[in-house]
Amino acid sequence: MNEHEGAVCSDLIDRGLRLRDLGTERLSWDDLAVIVVQRKPDSAISRSVDPHAWFWTPDRRIAADLLYQVEINNWIQLHGSIPPPTPLYASAADATPVKAKNSLPESELRKRLKANRPTPADAS
Numbered sequence: 001m002n003e004h005e006g007a008v009c010s011d012l013i014d015r016g017l018r019l020r021d022l023g024t025e026r027l028s029w030d031d032l033a034v035i036v037v038q039r040k041p042d043s044a045i046s047r048s049v050d051p052h053a054w055f056w057t058p059d060r061r062i063a064a065d066l067l068y069q070v071e072i073n074n075w076i077q078l079h080g081s082i083p084p085p086t087p088l089y090a091s092a093a094d095a096t097p098v099k100a101k102n103s104l105p106e107s108e109l110r111k112r113l114k115a116n117r118p119t120p121a122d123a124s
Helices: 002-014 029-037 044-049 058-077 106-115
Strands: none
């Protein structure tokens, strides 16, 4: 978590929580797992994990697609006398899934979080 700790802290603060609340009734380990796994595309965690993909919201994809279609139309009308346009992003149909650097499957994240839970003996 060290690499994305600031982003996690930011998303927790947005919810009125702090990382120091982790392991208490205010913020359980399961709560943290839900916040991380079910994060919104524009959350600090999403921007930290994948700095490029979070930007492409559906409305921005539509605008980029429209711009690309206008550029294609211009290219066709100029009979290919200019280089063909390049799309601003890879379409979902063409894109191959890319695993974010250092990302973990949800099951592995939950396993690691459970392994780090303090035991009742640690509380005394």
